[in-house]
Amino acid sequence: MNRRAVSLLSTLAATLIALPAFANDYFISIATLFLFFAYTGQAWNIMMGFAGQLSLGHALYLGVGGYSAGALYFHYGIGPWLGVGLAIIVCIALSAFLGALAFRYGISGVYFTLLTIAFAECARIGFDHLSWTGGSAGLFLKVAQRDRIDLVNLRGPPALYYYAILALTALACGFSAWLLRRRPGYYWQAIRENEEAARALGVNTVRWKILAVIISAAMTAVAGVFLAFYYNNLFPEQIFNINRSVEIILGPIVGGMGTLFGPIIGAALMTLLTDGANELVAALGWNIPGVKQLVYGVILLLVVVYLPDGIWPAIARKLKLER
Amino acid sequence: MAIDFVNLVNVIISGVLTGLVYGLMALGLSVIFGVARVVNFAHGEMMTLAMYASVILFGAFELNPFIAVLPVAVIFFVLGYCLQRWIVNPFVTRPEHAQFMLLLAIAIILTNGQLMVFGPDARSVRLDSLLESIELGALLIDRGKLYAALVALSTAAALFSFFRFTRSGTAIRACADNWIGAKVVGLNVKQLYALAFGLGSVCVAVAGCMMLLLVDLTPSIGPGYTLLAFVIVIVGGLGSMNGALVGGVLIGLSEALAGLFIVPSAKSMFSFALLIVVLLLRPRGLLGGRR
Numbered sequence: 001m002n003r004r005a006v007s008l009l010s011t012l013a014a015t016l017i018a019l020p021a022f023a024n025d026y027f028i029s030i031a032t033l034f035l036f037f038a039y040t041g042q043a044w045n046i047m048m049g050f051a052g053q054l055s056l057g058h059a060l061y062l063g064v065g066g067y068s069a070g071a072l073y074f075h076y077g078i079g080p081w082l083g084v085g086l087a088i089i090v091c092i093a094l095s096a097f098l099g100a101l102a103f104r105y106g107i108s109g110v111y112f113t114l115l116t117i118a119f120a121e122c123a124r125i126g127f128d129h130l131s132w133t134g135g136s137a138g139l140f141l142k143v144a145q146r147d148r149i150d151l152v153n154l155r156g157p158p159a160l161y162y163y164a165i166l167a168l169t170a171l172a173c174g175f176s177a178w179l180l181r182r183r184p185g186y187y188w189q190a191i192r193e194n195e196e197a198a199r200a201l202g203v204n205t206v207r208w209k210i211l212a213v214i215i216s217a218a219m220t221a222v223a224g225v226f227l228a229f230y231y232n233n234l235f236p237e238q239i240f241n242i243n244r245s246v247e248i249i250l251g252p253i254v255g256g257m258g259t260l261f262g263p264i265i266g267a268a269l270m271t272l273l274t275d276g277a278n279e280l281v282a283a284l285g286w287n288i289p290g291v292k293q294l295v296y297g298v299i300l301l302l303v304v305v306y307l308p309d310g311i312w313p314a315i316a317r318k319l320k321l322e323r
Numbered sequence: 324m325a326i327d328f329v330n331l332v333n334v335i336i337s338g339v340l341t342g343l344v345y346g347l348m349a350l351g352l353s354v355i356f357g358v359a360r361v362v363n364f365a366h367g368e369m370m371t372l373a374m375y376a377s378v379i380l381f382g383a384f385e386l387n388p389f390i391a392v393l394p395v396a397v398i399f400f401v402l403g404y405c406l407q408r409w410i411v412n413p414f415v416t417r418p419e420h421a422q423f424m425l426l427l428a429i430a431i432i433l434t435n436g437q438l439m440v441f442g443p444d445a446r447s448v449r450l451d452s453l454l455e456s457i458e459l460g461a462l463l464i465d466r467g468k469l470y471a472a473l474v475a476l477s478t479a480a481a482l483f484s485f486f487r488f489t490r491s492g493t494a495i496r497a498c499a500d501n502w503i504g505a506k507v508v509g510l511n512v513k514q515l516y517a518l519a520f521g522l523g524s525v526c527v528a529v530a531g532c533m534m535l536l537l538v539d540l541t542p543s544i545g546p547g548y549t550l551l552a553f554v555i556v557i558v559g560g561l562g563s564m565n566g567a568l569v570g571g572v573l574i575g576l577s578e579a580l581a582g583l584f585i586v587p588s589a590k591s592m593f594s595f596a597l598l599i600v601v602l603l604l605r606p607r608g609l610l611g612g613r614r
Contacts, residue, residue, distance in 0.1 A: 054420045056427075105603050109419045110362050114553055115602055118595040121550065125592040242546060246427065253424060290438035290542075297431030304425045305410075308417070 004320065016166055020159040028158045032230070034271040035165040036223065041251035041263030042172040043219035048249070049258035050176075050185060051212035052192030054109075057116030059244035060123050061091045061217045063236065065224025070234050071133050073141055079153040080229050087221040094119075095217030099210035108195075117242065124240030138235040141228065154229045161230050168226065169264075172219060177260055179215075188212055192258070220248075243293070250296055254303045256310025265312050273299065329461045334583045335576065336464060340472040342575020344533045346568035347475035348548065349555035350482065351526030353567040356556070358499040358519035361411050362419065364426035366527065367548030368433035373399060373531030374540045375441055381448050388448055389470065392532040396525045403524025407517040415516065430549065437542035445539040453536065471533035478529045479568060482522065486564075495519050547591070554598045573597075 016035075020028055040058065047053050068090045069083025102108075102115050128136040149156040154164065179185045187208045190198040199205050228234055238244070247270075255266025277295045281288060307314060348370060355363045363369075373395050380391040410429075414422045453467040486492040498505040498515045506512050538544070551574065559570025574594050581590040 048420070052420075054423065101603060107602055110423060111557070111602060113420075113423065114557065115599065117550060118554075118598050118602075122592055122595045122599075125589055125595075129586065129589060242550075246431070288439050289443060290435035293431055294435040294439065297428050297435060300424065301428035301432065304421060304428060305413075308421060 002320075008319075013170075020162055025158050028162050030271060030275055032158065032162045032165055034267050035162070035169045036226070037247065037251045037267035037271060038264045039165060039169045039172050040220055040223045040248045041255070041267050042169065042176055043216050043223065044248050045252045045257060045263050046176060046179065046188075046219070047212050047216035049252055049262070050180070050192065051188035051209055052195075053209060053212060054113045055116040055213075055216070056113050056242070056245050056249065057118075057120035058216075058220050058248045059240050059242065060116070060120040061095065061220035062224040062227065062244055062248075063120075063123060063127065063234075063239040064094060065091050065221030066228035066234050066239055067127065067133050067139065067224075068221075069225040070139050070141060070228040073153070073229075074139055075132075080225055081152070084222055084225045087225050088218045091217045091221035091224075092214050095213045096210060099213035103206045103209050117245075120240055120242065120245060124236050127236035127240065133234070136236060138233055141232040143232050161226070165226060168222060173260060173264070175219075180260070184208065184211060189258075246296070250300060252310075254299060254310060256312035259310070259312050259316075261316075262310050262312040265315065266310065269311070270296065270299065331583070333463055334579050336462065337468060338576040338579025339572055340465070340468040340575075341537060341579065342572035343472040343475045343568070344530055344537065344571075345551065345555055345575050346571025347479055347526050347533070348530035349552045349559065349567040349571050350479055350564060351523040351530065352552045352556050353523075353559075353561065353564055354482075354526065355520055355523035356561055357564070358495055359407060359411075359516040359523070360415055360502075361407070361520065362423050362426060363523070364423055364549060365430035365433055366552045367550070368430045368437075368545035369399075369403075369524065369527050370531040370534065370548055371437060371540065371542060371545040372433060373528040374535050375437060375446075376528075377532045377535050378446050378448060378540060387450055388532040388535050389474065392474065392529055395532055396528045399524040399528035400521040402521075403527075404517045404521035406524075407520035408513075411520070412513065412516065430546065434542055434545050437545075441542060443541060443543070445541050447539045448535050450536070467536040471536050474533055475530060478526065482526065483564065485522075491515075491518065551591070551594065554594045557598060558601045 016031075019031060023031065040062070044055065044058055047055055065084075065087035068087040069080050072078045072083045072086060073080065098116070098119055102112050107115060127133060133139050149160055151160075154160070187198070187203050190201070190203060191205050191208060195205055224239070227239065250270050251267035252263040253266065254269060255264065256262030274292045274295050277291050281291050303310065348366070352363055352366050355361055355366075376395045376398065377388050377391045380386040380394065381388065406429075411422075411425065414425055450467070453465075453470070455466065457464040457466060457469065486496055494505070494510050495515050495518065497508075498510060498512055498519075502512055505515070555570040555574050556567055557570075558573060559566025559568070574597070577593050577597060578590045581587075581593045
C-alpha cells in the first residue's frame, strides 16, 4: 500500500464511523446491508478468492449460525455473545465434515460447488421440518425497545447494529490482509493457481483447503448470528435459500475475487444499484417483483464477460494504488 | 402403517413415468456438458421458458402441448445454437468457475425476467381429454403422465439414433471424446459445440412442454429443476446419455416413494442425499466411465 492508498482508506474509515451522526434510519439500514455483504463477501473470498474453491452454499453457514444463536436465545434466554461461540463451533464442525468428505474423495471444481449446494438445500428442508426451531413457520426472537441499548443481548437502535457490522467488517478485512501475508495465504494461492504443482512441492493441499473452508464458514456463521438478531426472525426458506448464497458471492465477484478491497467495492456497488433500481421502480409507480434480482443478474453478466478480474483491479490501476 | 400393494404399484408407475420426463431434461444437460463442455446452470430456467412458450401457444391458438412441442423445440434449437455461438463460446477455454458464473447470471436474468413478464401466479394447461385415467384391472395410470413419458422416450430415442447413425452425430461424439483430435481431422469444432448446445436445448424444450402436464408453472420453479437436472446427471454419470435416463427414472421413483412413505415436502431432500452419497462413493456416477 502506498501513501495515496492509506489516505483514501482512512477517509473511507472516518466517513463510515461518522455516518450515523448524519444519516437517517433508512440510510443507516442501507449502509448496514452494504456492510453485511462486504463482510460475508470477505468471508467467501477466503475460500474462493484465496484458495480457489467455489462455494455456492454459504447460506448453509448463515442459516446454521443464525439458528444456533437464535435458538439458544429463544429457548434459554442466552445472549448472542455465547450464542456466537456456539454458532462458530457448529459451523466449524459442519464445514470440516463437508471439506474433509469432499477433498478426501478428490471432489473438485463444479462437483464441489454442487456438493455445497446440496448441503445447503438439505439443511433448508431439514430445518423446515425441525419443530424445535419453529419449522417452516419460522423462529421469532423477542423484540425489545428499540431506543435502549442492551449490549449483552445485542438489542438497541439501528446504529448499534451498524457499528457491530462495521466492526466485524473491519476485523474481517484486517484478518484477510494478515492471512494473505502468512503461510496460509501463500499456500492457498499456490493451490488456486495450480493444485498439482502445489502438491508436488509438498503442500498438503487437502489440509489447507479444509482450513480455508473452515475459516470461511466460521466467519459466515458470525454473519448469521448478526442477521438473526438484526431482523429478529428466521425462516428456513429465506436464510437457507440459494438466493442468499448468490447474493453473498456477487460482491466479491463484481469487485474482484482474491483482492482485499474487491468485496467491499462490489458490495457497495451492488447495494447502491439494486436499491436505486428498487427506488426507481417504486417512484414510477410500477409494482414489479424481481427487478432487484434482474439487476443482479445483468451486472453479474456484464462483469463476468467484460471484467473477468472484477472492477477493483481496474480502479486500482487508474488510481495508481498498486505498489 | 399399512400401505396396500395396489397403491404402491400405482405410485411406482407414476414415479417411473415422471422420471422419464426428468430423464429427458437431464439428457439435455448431459449433451450440453458432455459435448459442449458447458456447465449449464440455467437449465431449469430454460425449461420454464419453454413451459411459458407452450402456455402462450395454448392460450393464443389453443395448441395443446403435444402439438406446441414442435414449434417450441425449433425455437429452442435456434436459441441454444445462438447462445452457445455468441455468449458461451468464449468461455469454453476459461476456468470452470467463470463459466459457472456466466450461466448463473443467465439463470438469474431468465428467472426474474419471467417473473417480471408473466407475474408470480401459477399457470397450467388442463386438457379435458387427459382427465380420465387408464384402468388396468385395479391399476390406474394417469393419461397425461403416460403420454408425456412416451413423448420423452421417443425424443430420447431420436436423439440416440442421431448420435449413432448420422455423420453429424458421429462428428459430435468424436468432438466429445477428443476435441483436439477432432480439430486435427478437420471438424468444425465451434459449429459442432453450438449444434450440441442446440440439441440439448431441444431436449429441454420437449421436457418443458411435457412437464406442463405434470406440474403447475411459476417462474420460481426454475432453479429447483436446474438442481434436479444436475442431481440426475451426476447420479447417472456426467456425460453418459443412458445414465441421464436411468438417473431420471431413479430420481422420479425415489421422489414418488418418499412422497408416499414420508412427508411429500421432504422429497427433494432424498434427491440431494442421493447426490451426496453418489458423489462420495462413485464420483463418476452410476453409469459413468472409469476415472
